[in-house]
Amino acid sequence: MMKKQTLLFIGAGRMAEAIIGGLVRNSKEYIEKIIVSNTGNIERLNALKHKYPVQTADNWKQDAEKADVIVLAMPPSAHDSILKELSDVLTHQFVVTIAAGIGPSYLEERLPEYTPAAWIMPNTSATIGESISLYAVGKSVKPKHREALQLILDGIGQSEEFTEDQVHNLTAVTGSAPAFLYYFAETLIEAAKDMGIQEERAKKLVIQMIYGSSRMLEQEKSPSALREQVTTPGGATAEGLKVLYENHMAEMMKKAIAATNKKARGN
Ligand SMILES: NC(=O)c1ccc[n+]([C@@H]2O[C@H](COP(=O)([O-])OP(=O)(O)OC[C@H]3O[C@@H](n4cnc5c(N)ncnc54)[C@H](OP(=O)(O)O)[C@@H]3O)[C@@H](O)[C@H]2O)c1
Incomplete structure (x- = not known):
């Protein structure tokens, strides 16, 4: 012992x-x-x-x-x-x-x-x-x-x-990305408020949506499979996702990670 x-x-x-x-x-x-x-x-x-x-x-x-x-x-x-x-x-x-x-x-x-x-x-x-x-x-x-x-x-x-170098790079993904996720939550809460929903109720909806989704991720382990489950081809969610694809959300996330790392390394 x-x-x-x-x-x-x-x-x-x-x-x-x-x-x-x-x-x-x-x-x-x-x-x-x-x-x-x-x-x-x-x-x-x-x-x-x-x-x-x-x-x-x-x-x-x-x-x-x-x-x-x-x-x-x-x-x-x-x-x-x-x-x-x-x-x-x-x-x-x-x-x-x-x-x-x-x-x-x-x-x-x-x-x-x-x-x-x-x-x-x-x-x-x-x-x-x-x-x-x-x-x-x-x-x-x-x-x-x-x-x-x-x-x-x-x-x-x-x-x-990880190696020291990997920890430097991955800090953006595990350490800073919670702020990115919270920002995502803030924007959804704002969207609900724009529909006339009071802040407290808007927060409840979004927080439980994120909580439920992360529990699903924990079980399923495949974000892309889960995304596909929610997305009927030609359906409403697909239209929303199309806007994210067209506006290069993946590219944007990569840029955010790169900018975080650049600053963390002091250059
Ligand atoms: N918070 C996070 O989510 C997070 C995540 C990953 C890593 N970290 C790291 O964890 C460390 C602490 O963060 P924290 O969030 O706990 O910060 P914090 O709540 O601001 O606490 C900082 C502590 O450091 C003490 N301190 C400052 N200068 C000192 C010195 N010269 N000698 C001895 N003690 C000193 C402060 O004491 P006084 O109160 O007496 O000034 C305080 O107790 C940071 O290096 C941060 O990078 C934080």
Whole structure:
């Protein structure tokens, strides 16, 4: 059985809370201690302490020494300085970042040689345990680190391993595309409102339509088969789809993904 893990979180925002919630729910027996820290927002730390069996740290450096896993749950921009500080105290700890764009090679370049490092890209549904998380591991990750990583991943939903480069590219599909879907939902709600339907009812219709459709997708696994089922040749839905085809919706989605990736890579 895996050794009980002590986890230190640097950053105590929404994503840290989603992971802590998942760990407490799913993996209590594998957790020795969870310690959380931030830039000094005591109210936030107290709120977490109230809700979960966690300890809080004023000065995470002392706690880093005792940790098995250090989870970097702060913004990408805070990484450089934190990694510098971490380098002074690391001995054997496994460093995992959840920050957009910060792959294991980025961590390895800035941490002592042979530091085990990994990158998890969750998405917003992590807060309800339904993330599809991408992850990539660094050169010094051993099976025991993978086990610890899996505890984190399983608490927030499902996960798939990729190369670092693939995680960079796929972040648009799993991390940013929820915003595209929400935008799609907004436009349908607006369409219903234009027909004189009140906002609350319009929302109910659209949300259940998306929920039912994703449940169907989960069972059927073939979006194209489902699309065909709904589309009688020559029928009304076919006319609607024709507008989407004629206006190059597939092309547009590809452009949106490409633009997201271009920005994420900072060029
Ligand atoms: N939210 C998502 O859906 C999502 C998805 C994938 C990845 N992520 C990644 O997850 C990370 C956290 O996102 P979030 O949504 O949880 O953000 P958030 O709710 O804004 O929380 C950010 C946390 O980082 C802390 N922080 C900021 N600078 C710090 C520093 N220099 N040292 C220590 N702590 C610091 C903040 O502490 P204070 O309150 O004290 O400032 C706060 O606790 C980001 O890197 C983001 O890219 C988020």
